[in-house]
Each structure stands twice: as C-alpha cells, then as structure tokens.
Amino acid sequence: MHTSQAAVDEPAHENPALLHHFATEEQQKNAASLGMWVFLAQEVMFFGGMFCAYLVYRYKYFADFGSASQQLDIKLGATNTVVLICSSLTVVLGVRAAQLGKRMALVFWLVATIFLGLVFLGIKADEYAEKFEKHHVPGASFSYHELLPSQEKLPEAERQYADPHHAEMYFSLYFAMTGMHALHMVIGVGLFGFLAYKAWRGKYTPEYYTPIENAGLYWHFVDIVWIYLFPLLYLIDRHR
C-alpha cells in the first residue's frame, strides 16, 4: 500500500477500494456493514418462520415429536455444534489477521474455516444417510414404527406407538430446517473459498477488508441458527 505517500486532502486516491460515491472509507464501510446487518435481520425472519412452524407442530403433536426427536444421534449433533463453534473462532482469527494485514495468516484461517465447514457438512451427510436407511425421510417410502416417549417401561400390550404422520411432520421440519442451514453452510464455504483466493492474491489490507468482515458476520449468524437448532431438534425431548 502507498498510504504514507498519498495526499492527505485527497482521500479518494488514498485507497483504491474506496468507491467514488462514498466520501470516506469509514462511510463506505459503515454502509456495507449496515447492509449486511439488514440482510441478517431478514435471515432471522426467514429462519424464524420455520422455527415458528416447528413450535406450532411440536405443541400440537407433543408426544410424537418427542418420539421422533429421540431418533436423532445426540453425539453427532453435539460434535457438529463443537465443529461450528471452532469454525466461528477461526473466522474471528481470520478477521483479526485481515485487520493486522497478515496475508498468509488470513488465508490460513479462511482455509481452516472451509475445512471445519466441510467437516460439519460431512457429519450432516452421514446423519442424512442414516435417515434414508431407516426410511425416516418424508415422502412415499416414509415408514415409522417407534414407541412414544417412556413407553418402554410399560408391559408390551399397553405400549403406544407414535402416529407415523405426526412423526413425518417432525422429519419434514427437521429436513427443512437443517437442510436450509446446510445450504447456508455450502454458500458460506463457497464464499470463503472465493475470499481465500482473493486474500491469497493480496486483495485485502488493514484499509480494506469489508468482504472478510461481512462474510464473517454471515458465518456467525449461521452458527447462531445451529445454536438454536441443536437443542430444539436433538436435546429438549431426550429426557422424556
């Protein structure tokens, strides 16, 4: 960069990333940041609709949702939660590296984030494969014959089974919510791949790293969605 040589009274020439319709770098950065936050607010409403549907149906089919929820593997869900939290840390360290102008450290942390994102998606794919094997994927071949929660304590003749249609609703919501979340992860991994290439080419400097920061905000948001999905889908019906 040539910051030291640039004329102080002509900020337009100071940073090649400063677009002509912004007065200062700070204004440009704030505009991009605000746009990202408004996008994330929209994402809250997008996922909020599915969370609301889940709440309504869980209220309606309480026992059946308990049964279906217990079909999920808590170990895989918890592992994925840890993987995502670690990826959020690598993003934070990546943004920090960009702020400090450490090019190779930035590339390293972005690649680490991509790797952790792919680990998450791999574990998710394994979980989905198990659902296909057990015919727990909603559709023509869906079949469900599992007990309602805490029925195994009763004598065999009195045991009650979950309504397959109600369990199917649980799995519809499970696939819709985790599927949309996984799609966001795929987009995030692609985004970081693009940014890692640009970072390797030296595009980002302490004066201009807005794309890194905004992609980081996006990734943290996806992490927060999972922070809520994990207890709601895997945990809260485990004790029943």
Added chain:
Amino acid sequence: MSDHKSASGHTSEHASTQTPEHISEHISSVGSSVAIWLALLAGTGITVAAAFIDLGPFNTIVALTIATIKATLVILFFMHVKYTHEKLTGLVVVSAIFWLFILLALSMADYTTRLWR
C-alpha cells in the same frame, strides 16, 4: 492479551503499520476470542449434560436459556456488536429480535388458545 501476540506462526507479509489510524475498528485480542470460544464449548457441554436430566418442562427452558447465552456471546464478541460505534447496528439487531418475538409470540398466542378445536 497483546494485539501483537499472533495466533499462529505466520509472519506478517505487509510492512504497513499494524494499527491503521483512519479506521477506528476494534481488533479483538486472541486471548479474549479464545475465552469466548471456551465459554461457548462449556455451554455446549452443559446443555448436552442437562438434556439427560429429567427437569420436566424446565428442560426446554434450560436448553433455550443456554442457547440464548451462547448466541449473545457470539453476537456481542464474535460479531463485534459490543465494540461498534455505529448505533444503527444495535438498532437492526434489536429490531430483528423484536420482530422474531412478534412472530413467535402472536402465532403461539393464537395456536395455544384454540381450545374449541
């Protein structure tokens, strides 16, 4: 927790100044980031352990409380909301949470009071 304590062994490629003066951005230290990361991992451990204890309806409350604490840590520290000078960011965050609250509260107020069905 100095800013110069690098997280990795990678050396700086740029000879430019470590702290650009003209952008008043917060640079989170490695130490505080790792502390938040450990808190998030601890929260995950506690919420998984709590799921196997029968607390009746409080299982859901405990799980969602821990999730909200974790989300708050991510928003404030990892997403830098605590350090931002831009007041609009806070407004957008609070608005998003408030709209979500309207969506969930009014929907559930409807569905949970349809006693005639």
